[in-house]
Amino acid sequence: MRTPTPTIVLFRQDLRLADHPALWAGVQRGPVLPVFIHNPLDEHGAAWRWWHDQSLTAFSAALAERGLPLILRRGDTLATVGDLIAQSGARAVFWNRRYDPSGMAQDRILKAALLADGVEACSFPGHLLAEPWELLRDDRPYRVFTPFWKAFLARVRVVEPLPIPDHMQASLSVPSSENLDTWAWQPRKPDWSAGLAAAWEPGENGAWQRLHGFLENGLYCYDSARNEPARHCVSRLSPHLAHGELSPRQIWQQVQELASRYPQLAANADAFLRELVWREFSWHLLYHFPDLPHTPLRPEFARFPWREDRGALGAWQQGRTGYPMIDAGMRELWQTGWMHNRVRMIVASFLVKDLQIHWQQGAAWFWDTLVDADLANNSVSWQWVAGCGADAAPYFRIFNPVLQSRKFDPHGVYLRHWLPELGSLDDTHIHDPTNAGGEVLARVGITLGRDYPRPMVNHVIAREAALQAFAQLKK
Structure with missing residues (x-):
C-alpha cells in the first residue's frame, strides 16, 4: 500500500x-x-x-x-x-x-x-468576506463606500466558518525548521515592547477572548459611543484580523448570531458590521488600484506642495505637538501599538493639513508602530484623510483637534490617562492648556514649554494655509 x-x-x-x-x-x-x-x-x-x-x-x-x-x-x-x-x-x-x-x-x-x-x-x-473581483459595478470597481456597502448586503452571502479539522495527520517526513528566536523579531535593547505585552494577548485564543469580551461588554454601546476613546465600546479586534488569528467570517457569524438572539442590539451590530465591510472596501480598492500605497488615487494631488519638516514630523511622532488629543493618541500608539480609530483620524488630519506633511510619512510611521498594520486599511485610510483617495473626505474637512477633544472626550478621561502631566487641569482647560491662562496654570503647577509643549502651530492659521494649498489643485 x-x-x-x-x-x-x-x-x-x-x-x-x-x-x-x-x-x-x-x-x-x-x-x-x-x-x-x-x-x-x-x-x-x-x-x-x-x-x-x-x-x-x-x-x-x-x-x-x-x-x-x-x-x-x-x-x-x-x-x-x-x-x-x-x-x-x-x-x-x-x-x-x-x-x-x-x-x-x-x-x-x-x-x-x-x-x-x-x-x-x-x-x-x-482573508475576506468576498473576493475583490466579485463586487463590481458595470465591470468597474467601486470607489465610494456607500454603494459598495449596499451591493455587499444585496449580493454577498457570508458562508458559515469552518471548524478546526478533526484528526489532523502529520507528515511522516518532517524537514528541519529554523528557530524563531534567530529571526530577531523581538526588540533587543532598548526593549520598547513592555506596553504592547501588557495590552495584548496575541494568538488564536487571545483573539477569541477579545471577541467574546467585545460581544459581552462593548457591542451594546458601539453605535452610540464608538467615537469616544475613553469608552470601551470598540472591539480592538483589528490586530487579530491583521494577523489572521480570527477570520472576518467568524466575526460576522458571532455578531449576527448575537443580534438575532437580542434584537435590541440590531443597530449596534449593523454599525459594527459596516466597519467590517469597510475593511473589505479597502482591500477591494487595493486589489483594483495596486499603486495606492505610493500614488494618490486622485492624480491632481501629485502636485500638492507637501512640506519637508523633520522636526515637525518628529514632534508629531513623539506626541509633543502641544495639542492634547494629538499627543495622547500618539503616546497611546507608541506604548500599545494601537490607537482608537477616531483619534487616528484626528492625528492624521493634523499631520497632513495643519502641518502639510505628506500622508505617506504618516502611513510609514503607522506601518512601523501599529500592531494591526494592514496595507489596505493603512493606505486607503490615509488617502481618505488627505482627501486624495476613494470616497475621500473633502479637502476642506480639517479636524479641529481642540473641538474634537471636547466632543469625544468631554471629561478628559482619555487625555488624563496618556498625559498625566495635564491631569490636574479641569475638564474645561485640559483640552486647550494654552488658553487656560497663566493664573489657572500657575494654580495647578504647570508651565507651558517646560511641563507640556506649547502648540507647534496655530490651528486657525494652519487651516487657512491648508485650504489655500488645496484650492490651488482645483485650478
Missing part, C-alpha cells in the same frame, strides 16, 4: 486552526505539513513583527498539541517550497490567498511553477 504524500499548507497572515480553508482542504487530502516562510519581500514594521512572533509561538504550540510541527524557514518562497517538496515528498501545496500586490505576484509565480512541475497547487479564500 502506497504511503500518502503530504500536503504542504503555507501559513502567512492566517495563523489560526479554525476557518482555515487551505488547512481544511489539506487535511481532507491526507497528511499535512504546516509551513511558515519569512520572505524578505514581505517586510513589516517593528510592532507587527513583535506581534507575529508571539502569534507564531502560540500557533506552533496549538499545532503541537495536535501532533503537527510548524516548519519555519526564511528565504524566497518558490525556492524554499521547492526544497521542502524535495525533503518531504509532498505533491501538493495549499494556501489562502493574499491580495496585496507583492503577495499576489509571488503566489502567481509559485502556482505556475508548481503546476509546471506536476505538483498540485491550490489557493483558497480565507
